[in-house]
Amino acid sequence: MRRSVPFLLLACAAATITACDETLEGGLGCSVLCPERPATLQHDTLEAVALDTTMSGFPPTGTEGILVVAARGDTFDARPILRFDSLPTVFRRPNEVEDSTITDVDSAFLELHFAGIDTLTPPFALEAYDVDMADADDTTAVAHLALFTPARLLGSTTLDPATLNDSIRIRVPIDTAFLRGKIHLEDEERRMRVGLRVVATTATELRILSSNAGSSPRLVFRPSLDTAVADISQPVRSKFPAASAAVAADLADFQLLVSPVPAIPPGVLRLGGVPGRRGYMRFEIPAHIVDSSVIVRAQLLLTQRPNPTAAAALDSGAIQPYALSAGGSITDLRRAMFFLSASFDSVRMVPADTGVRNFEIIQVVRAWRGTDPARTPRAIALRSTTEGFSAWQVDFFSNEAPAGVRPRLVITYVPQEAPSVP
Amino acid sequence: MIRLHRIRLALAATLVAASAQAQGTLSTQGLGFPPGQLSTVARTMGSSTGELDPLSALNPAALALLRNPLIYMQAEPEFRTLQVGAQTQRTSVARFPLFLGALNMGSRWTAALSASTLLDRTWTTVTRDTQVVGSDTLGSDVTQRSDGSIADLRIGVAYVARPWLRVGLSAHTYSGRDLRVSARHYDDTTRYLSDTLSSTLSFGGNALTLGAHAFWPNTAAIGLTLRKGGSLTAYNGNDQIASAGAPDHIGLSVAYLGVRGLNVSARVARDDWEQLQGLSPTLNVHTAPDVGVGADLVGPRFAGSAVNLRAGGRWRTLPFSADGREVRETTWSGGFGLPVAGGRAELNFGALRSMRRSDSGISEKAWTLSTGFGVRP
Numbered sequence: 001m002r003r004s005v006p007f008l009l010l011a012c013a014a015a016t017i018t019a020c021d022e023t024l025e026g027g028l029g030c031s032v033l034c035p036e037r038p039a040t041l042q043h044d045t046l047e048a049v050a051l052d053t054t055m056s057g058f059p060p061t062g063t064e065g066i067l068v069v070a071a072r073g074d075t076f077d078a079r080p081i082l083r084f085d086s087l088p089t090v091f092r093r094p095n096e097v098e099d100s101t102i103t104d105v106d107s108a109f110l111e112l113h114f115a116g117i118d119t120l121t122p123p124f125a126l127e128a129y130d131v132d133m134a135d136a137d138d139t140t141a142v143a144h145l146a147l148f149t150p151a152r153l154l155g156s157t158t159l160d161p162a163t164l165n166d167s168i169r170i171r172v173p174i175d176t177a178f179l180r181g182k183i184h185l186e187d188e189e190r191r192m193r194v195g196l197r198v199v200a201t202t203a204t205e206l207r208i209l210s211s212n213a214g215s216s217p218r219l220v221f222r223p224s225l226d227t228a229v230a231d232i233s234q235p236v237r238s239k240f241p242a243a244s245a246a247v248a249a250d251l252a253d254f255q256l257l258v259s260p261v262p263a264i265p266p267g268v269l270r271l272g273g274v275p276g277r278r279g280y281m282r283f284e285i286p287a288h289i290v291d292s293s294v295i296v297r298a299q300l301l302l303t304q305r306p307n308p309t310a311a312a313a314l315d316s317g318a319i320q321p322y323a324l325s326a327g328g329s330i331t332d333l334r335r336a337m338f339f340l341s342a343s344f345d346s347v348r349m350v351p352a353d354t355g356v357r358n359f360e361i362i363q364v365v366r367a368w369r370g371t372d373p374a375r376t377p378r379a380i381a382l383r384s385t386t387e388g389f390s391a392w393q394v395d396f397f398s399n400e401a402p403a404g405v406r407p408r409l410v411i412t413y414v415p416q417e418a419p420s421v422p
Numbered sequence: 423m424i425r426l427h428r429i430r431l432a433l434a435a436t437l438v439a440a441s442a443q444a445q446g447t448l449s450t451q452g453l454g455f456p457p458g459q460l461s462t463v464a465r466t467m468g469s470s471t472g473e474l475d476p477l478s479a480l481n482p483a484a485l486a487l488l489r490n491p492l493i494y495m496q497a498e499p500e501f502r503t504l505q506v507g508a509q510t511q512r513t514s515v516a517r518f519p520l521f522l523g524a525l526n527m528g529s530r531w532t533a534a535l536s537a538s539t540l541l542d543r544t545w546t547t548v549t550r551d552t553q554v555v556g557s558d559t560l561g562s563d564v565t566q567r568s569d570g571s572i573a574d575l576r577i578g579v580a581y582v583a584r585p586w587l588r589v590g591l592s593a594h595t596y597s598g599r600d601l602r603v604s605a606r607h608y609d610d611t612t613r614y615l616s617d618t619l620s621s622t623l624s625f626g627g628n629a630l631t632l633g634a635h636a637f638w639p640n641t642a643a644i645g646l647t648l649r650k651g652g653s654l655t656a657y658n659g660n661d662q663i664a665s666a667g668a669p670d671h672i673g674l675s676v677a678y679l680g681v682r683g684l685n686v687s688a689r690v691a692r693d694d695w696e697q698l699q700g701l702s703p704t705l706n707v708h709t710a711p712d713v714g715v716g717a718d719l720v721g722p723r724f725a726g727s728a729v730n731l732r733a734g735g736r737w738r739t740l741p742f743s744a745d746g747r748e749v750r751e752t753t754w755s756g757g758f759g760l761p762v763a764g765g766r767a768e769l770n771f772g773a774l775r776s777m778r779r780s781d782s783g784i785s786e787k788a789w790t791l792s793t794g795f796g797v798r799p
Contacts, residue, residue: 039619043555294617296608362615412555419621419658421702422452
């Protein structure tokens with residue numbers, strides 16, 4: 001007996017320890033043993049859009065990450081402006097300790113980082129123009145457009161779309177005599193400003209990285225006829241407006257839209273294009289759904305309005321919904337739409353088409369549970385995935401359109417029933 | 423102008439539940455499974471000493487049998503096998519059904535505090551569900567979980583009225599909580615987010631017990647318990663949602679001690695579970711006698727103390743069922759009691775085999791390993 005005691009104690013200890021381990025998952029006998037049915041899903045379609053509108057100007061001028069050089073006839077003409085407001089006047093020869101004054105310029109060109117192209121055309125020309133003007137602050141399209149004249153052409157290059165890829169750096173030759181002349185000007189006038197333009201036989205969009213993307217366009221030249229002298233590579237820089245260094249930094253390179261921007265018809269939400277337009281939608285959802293139920297699916301149904309005359313009307317593009325983190329204290333809707341937070345699945349479409357487009361926005365709708373709409377507006381933003389650097393845009397019928405094509409919210413949810421004793 | 427119109431799609435109202443679920447076991451229907459408030463000793467003896475046993479939270483008069491202060495605790499894992507036709511499903515649940523602390527106050531009085539499980543409602547089911555929502559046929563895995571119990575918090579006193587007679591009185595407070603969670607994970611995870619619904623019910627109630635315990639050495643012992651249930655109320659937060667009577671209890675245990683080293687006992691008891699019907703009209707409640715027989719034999723000696731060998735059988739009807747058909751339980755048990763630490767502590771162990779059946783054709787078998795450990799500080 002004495003020998004068996006440790007085994008008995010061990011067995012009891014093991015039994016006690018196993019008492020803490022549970023495997024509860026059952027359900028085999030549910031046909032008989034489970035009289036409670038699971039809650040049935042409710043499926044409601046709500047005209048719940050309290051406010052919808054389009055806001056333009058995204059991204060703001062000068063903050064573009066990608067610049068587009070486009071020629072799509074009357075529908076889309078875009079020409080980036082590159083400012084080199086700081087040109088060097090001296091250089092250093094090899095093995096010397098003293099700077100030398102630049103008297104000659106050789107092999108000058110613009111170096112641009114290729115970011116994409118949208119064309120099926122044969123080779124096209126990329127031209128660089130001198131767009132410097134007396135008013136150094138001017139950023140308007142009207143003033144710049146007048147400067148794209150043959151007399152101001154600084155150089156051009158021919159690009160074959162088939163040979164362009166992500167690693168390509170595009171070089172546009174620059175008139176060396178013109179550059180030398182600029183370098184020799186007095187301080188206030190010693191700057192070079194370049195406008196880029198595409199000349200093609202068919203619609204073409206060429207995209208390049210901007211200084212905001214960390215890949216600044218550069219002016220590269222050799223400051224001497226001596227081939228042993230190293231090149232100078234000058235990034236874009238703007239000194240104007242002098243009153244704001246931050247704005248000046250943004251305007252080192254910026255997007256200029258030359259083609260007119262058509263007005264948006266009433267009852268229409270227009271998204272995408274250049275300058276980029278975003279849609280703002282604020283919802284009113286009954287509290288018994290958003291607060292007292294568990295929402296498992298939320299669909300925003302928008303009816304696309306066909307726009308066959310838009311730029312890139314037959315191209316496929318995508319619209320993506322975003323949650324907004326702007327609180328209710330931000331009443332300026334355009335400002336609120338800078339506060340994009342989580343994004344959700346995009347939906348592809350062609351601007352010339354029509355039909356109902358379904359956006360899945362369950363994540364954001366469920367996040368509104370228990371929130372105060374005054375503090376956390378139940379709103380989302382819609383934007384094009386090519387916002388600001390593509391002519392692609394799409395129209396939807398807004399809440400002011402006829403009833404049959406207005407935005408709708410379809411919510412599938414599980415009602416929370418009052419607890420009861422089983 | 424803000425417009426808000428709710429349009430319910432009649433088509434979408436076509437909802438089909440392919441299957442449904444709740445407890446998924448025979449034993450945990452309704453408000454749960456009643457372990458019986460019995461100590462390991464009593465459980466191992468088929469509950470036969472339930473009304474005689476000082477460690478069981480039934481008869482307060484039996485507390486007077488405790489000669490020293492005592493702290494007692496009990497663990498009871500149960501390993502169940504549910505059989506539906508040719509299919510079986512195994513589950514296990516951990517239970518800690520009894521804690522007790524007793525203190526002698528002079529030679530005649532003994533007081534005790536105990537917490538025991540009146541009803542245990544712990545289960546989880548996982549089943550498939552299909553619903554038609556709009557144009558979608560939506561499959562999902564539904565997990566339903568209940569985690570909760572109703573505990574009996576008892577304070578009792580016993581008094582030695584005569585050398586052969588002990589009487590006792592105890593007051594009971596019922597306190598319970600049931601966290602119910604229903605989670606559904608849809609097959610289509612790109613468009614549907616899983617949902618989780620949870621609710622917590624709490625229970626509160628009271629009861630009063632009178633007990634008597636008569637003991638004639640080397641002859642017999644009789645224990646009688648009468649518990650009068652007060653109210654039992656269910657709450658959702660601070661809101662009372664239902665109220666009923668706590669179950670009455672009457673139990674009688676008789677032990678024959680005429681053979682040296684042998685205790686043969688029997689018990690019959692009845693709990694009026696139907697008093698709980700007022701909590702919910704959908705409860706299927708059954709009240710029936712709870713009968714048990716058992717024996718305790720003094721076996722081999724160890725370290726100067728006897729080792730007790732025990733066995734028993736018990737027959738009862740579980741208080742709740744999924745439908746109107748009652749669930750009958752038969753339990754066979756065996757075990758031992760072993761003094762340790764020079765008699766300052768005692769370890770009791772029992773293995774119980776329970777068979778539960780109803781006329782629905784579903785049966786459940788369970789192994790319960792009951793371990794009770796008492797320490798005299």
